Amino acid sequence: MAVEFRSLAHKTWRTIASIQTGVVLLILVVILSAVGTIVLQRPVTEPDEMQSAYSPQALRILDAVGLTDVFHSWWFLGLVLLVSVSIVAASIDRFPNSWRYFSRPYKCPDETFRRALHPQKSLAIADEESGLVAAERALHSLGFKPETVVREDHFAIFAERGRISELAVYIVHASLLLIFFGTIVDGFWGWRGTLNLNERQTSNIVELRDGKTRTLPFAIRCDATGQENYQDGTPKKWWSRLAVVADGRDVEKKEIVVNDPLLYSGVRFYQSSYGPNGKVDKLTLIAAPGNGSGQKQEIGLAVNDTVPLDADTTVRFAQFISDYFVRDGQVYGKSNELENPAAHLVVRSKSAGKDFDVWLPPMDEVADNSKSPYRFQATDLKMGHFTGLQVSHEPGQWGVWSGVVLMGIGLAFVFYVVHVRFWVVPVRDPKTGKYSLWIGGSANRNRDAFEQRFKDLVALVEEELKAVPKSELDIEPKNVPAQRVATVVEN
């Protein structure tokens, strides 16, 4: 029983860790993502648009399966998690081998290895020593740091470069997991919403995408907002001067523009839109007494402001309609566009004990402009503007960015760092007793370019072999191996 269970577990593990599983999962991700770009997605598409695009039954089915919000559905998340598991398992499965490569380099090639390796080359040498010296020099001149290894009966030289390349693929996989982790954290704990502020308005309530609201522990006040245009009238810049208000104090101020958000305690505020809010910032009027006697005066009013005109009379700016029309004795607004503006003033006379409705422009049906003790003339109208802020909290984004950086590094190692190894072993032919220098090399990728490098090395060694004078070796034949013994690495 136990054996069976173990073999089953082993089989399962092999399946999970296999490259086929990974490939099938990735293909599934590709297909489902593609479906998610073709089927209209909520909440980006408005509900009525969805209803006009699909028949009710089709929409019900799509909704039930989750195809109208593929990228936030539980099965897509599950798929991403499965991909993660597959990556982790594949890495665990293969990592020990690569780690052995990385941590315990194979320095002293045995005979079987020497026979199988490609490329390799044997050069005739006079004795062990001259061969080793020539190989060391050649490797040095190619910029390697050759290391001499001593085994019971023979020497070997080992040189390598770019060992990190063996682990690079794990760096890439780890970075991918880090990115997944970041996005999943954001999916659960992050939120996004909008906050529209009129000038001089303060608010701490963010409208989230799903229609709910979220109250921030601090408030945002918009001090001013505006737009700059190019000469041809297209918008060049939108800006807002924002202040963060916490405990009744301004704790931070910043002028934000598109591409340059305000960040406060993990919450980002982005400039996303700007426009007239259909409300009056200030209406400037000239008021003249209706009987023709007395001074004209200029007054400025915001909505709901009340200003005295003389000791007996006050005027209140009761209502502003940016695009008005009149029907059945009532004034209505059509839109927020500044098309047909109308202002409703209420003039109160204490002595008469009466309110007069004054409409600008005059509307005979509803207004009693002519009865009012004052005549008004509008000279200037300054409209208010709102700034539309995108608000987001993404606690996982640091995982994403560090994952991206790590992936860049990992990919650079994967594609542009090659693990190059050279071995040099002097071999004595047991029959003839003559020495030859065996040179072998291996590279973990880009092997055609490596063959050329190998040929270069062999040519250099041949040159060095000619250049090493016999006399030099005769003078100190004993010292050189003595030095080498000091760098013995037990393999």
Place this chain on the structure above:
Amino acid sequence: MAHAKAEQQQLATGMTLIVMVGLAIAFLLFMAFLNVVKSGNLLSETNLLFATLIFYSGAGALYLGFGVTGIESYVKFASLATWMGLIANTAAVAHRWYDAGHPPFASVYEMLLSFVWTLAVLTLVAEKKYGVKVIGTVTMPVAIVGVVLMQLLRTEVHPLVPALQSTWLHVHVTLAMLAYAACALSFALAAMFLIQDDVKTQTFLAVTSASTLAIYASIVLTRLDKWGGLNLVAWNPDVKAEVFLSRGVRLFVTIPDLGWLMTLTLLVVASPLVFYALARWKKNDSFLTLANRAVFLSILLQVMTLVMFLVRAHDGRYPSLDADGLFPTSLAASPFILSGLVGGAFISLLYLLLLWRRPDLERLLPSTGNLDRITYKTICIAFPLLTLMIASGAYWANQTWGSYWSWDPKETWAAITWLVYALYLHMRITRGWRGRRAAYFAIAGFAVVMFTFFGVTYLLPGLHAYA
């Protein structure tokens, strides 16, 4: 004897070609001279572009001549012409950059400018470093088409809307152009591998016909009006922009009868594929001869459609279904249809080149082993570029919209492209896929790239409305 005669004939065609190219360059130079005299400003962007066009045309003709005749000395002159064109192109890019005050990536026109530049650089790299001399035969015509398209599109500096004023945008688009150019190169190399690997000419027939068919089918399906007109986006020549009815909703005008022509061309373009299918089904090769003739016919019709499209969409006022009155349109309003039409004709022409000159091509191309390796290396360059492109785009989106990933179609398809190339690398490295399977994979990868670049903008709505 026969061999010597063939050789002589080849030399004769070669000479004719040289003379023709010489005459064409002289003509263009003369026109350019007139243009300079007229404008009085030697180093204007128009003139630089004109110089680019002249040199690229010369290079393209010479590369084509090399492709057809195999005379090595053409390549020298061709690369010389490419170098000259590249200098003029670089100057045009610099001029544009200086004029606009931002790197030239903001509009279709500016991106084409940068794309053509990248293509020329990559052609020279592929030729000098890897010895793929014939690559210019494919890339230079593409570059010429690019420059011609630029002449048709708007040229004045267009101010950037606020969301696009970011260094990260420039980084993002540069990386995208580089990555896509590398993917295009890997595709061309994979196709050459298949030629060298003795894939049947009729298979190329099927694939090229299917590609042109896809182009015409997507145009007809999305733009055919029910009365046989062709719907195009209206263009406001005063502000040099598309006309919008409301946010994100473009105003379409209908050019009468052009839709019928498109449908006719669609049918003719589909016919080689039908004949190919018949040949496979009935196992009768005489259908293949018919199919080849149909390709020839389809090229004639495609050119006719293109000319009609150019004539009628270039300038003119047409009625619209959505609003009263006549509205102007322009080629600049339909860059994708235009490139689709040009691309379709180009693909069919490439097939004819293969049909008629296959032995010469096989003689000129590097060995299968080399092509296989270079394809892989190109993808090794393209993949990190794709990664960085997506990352810089995400960073920019985070700066602008407050979210690094919003699953909009363009983003999603960029991720799909990345995954497809990741799959290629895994299959190649861990499963040892080489040769044909790898080449097919590289070609599929590029198909996804093309869909991401054109298809998503054209067929799927999203945030990337700028490009």
